[in-house]
Amino acid sequence: MKLYDLTETEYTSIMQKDVSLAKIAENQIQKKLLDIFIHLQQEAVLLTPRYQYAYFLLDDLEKIEEKEINDTPYTLQDIGDFCFTLASSLEKKILASDQHAGFFMSLLVNNHHNKTKTDEEYILPFPTLKLNRLCYKLAGANVRIVGDSGNMTGEAMESGKIIITGNSENFTCAHMNKGSVQILGNCKDFTGMSLSGGKLQIQGNCGIETGKYMKGGTIKVNGTIETISESKEGGNIYLRNKKIST
Numbered sequence: 001m002k003l004y005d006l007t008e009t010e011y012t013s014i015m016q017k018d019v020s021l022a023k024i025a026e027n028q029i030q031k032k033l034l035d036i037f038i039h040l041q042q043e044a045v046l047l048t049p050r051y052q053y054a055y056f057l058l059d060d061l062e063k064i065e066e067k068e069i070n071d072t073p074y075t076l077q078d079i080g081d082f083c084f085t086l087a088s089s090l091e092k093k094i095l096a097s098d099q100h101a102g103f104f105m106s107l108l109v110n111n112h113h114n115k116t117k118t119d120e121e122y123i124l125p126f127p128t129l130k131l132n133r134l135c136y137k138l139a140g141a142n143v144r145i146v147g148d149s150g151n152m153t154g155e156a157m158e159s160g161k162i163i164i165t166g167n168s169e170n171f172t173c174a175h176m177n178k179g180s181v182q183i184l185g186n187c188k189d190f191t192g193m194s195l196s197g198g199k200l201q202i203q204g205n206c207g208i209e210t211g212k213y214m215k216g217g218t219i220k221v222n223g224t225i226e227t228i229s230e231s232k233e234g235g236n237i238y239l240r241n242k243k244i245s246t
Contacts, residue, residue, distance in 0.1 A: 030085045102131030113141040192219045
């Protein structure tokens with residue numbers, strides 16, 4: 001079995017990587033990133049009651065943490081390693097929950113790519129976690145999520161490329177504007193909600209209300225679609241290479 005340029009041995013090695021709390025403490029970058037994330041979660045608890053819509057909360061959280069993230073000299077590899085730092089910290093109860101963890105990973109990727117403009121792939125391994133809002137507002141980066149992703153993956157994506165080697169939950173690519181997303185597994189419900197552009201390809205199946213409020217772009221499904229939303233406004237949906245909705 002081969003997942004793009006990863007051999008089965010390499011894939012297994014990535015997914016079984018162990019990052020102990022002792023190693024996190026020794027690694028100043030991982031410790032710093034964890035401290036920033038804990039502060040983001042604390043700020044979110046304080047700010048959430050003020051907002052009716054999540055977008056405004058996320059915008060303010062980004063502004064609060066922007067300087068700390070920007071001043072931390074983390075690398076592309078550090079971002080991948082932080083996936084394991086999150087898992088270890090949750091297992092050892094350093095973190096109470098993974099709330100906003102996917103959003104934080106998105107901030108790390110977007111900030112790093114904005115500074116470096118690298119063509120290298122950001123590999124995000126999640127052997128145990130299924131985070132929401134991974135690749136939020138992705139702008140130009142190429143990201144591979146090794147494992148499953150949670151709700152709202154690729155939300156408000158502006159450009160770039162996402163590959164998910166597993167499954168994706170609800171609202172995949174909601175409000176996506178441009179870019180390319182490939183999912184090797186299945187998507188649940190409301191895939192491509194309010195999609196205005198870009199290409200979304202699912203190797204497996206989609207659930208109910210696929211394309212709800214969709215205005216543009218393309219969704220291609222190689223498996224089955226439970227239902228296409230009656231609220232779909234535009235764009236194209238293909239089922240096994242046959243156009244079934246315009």
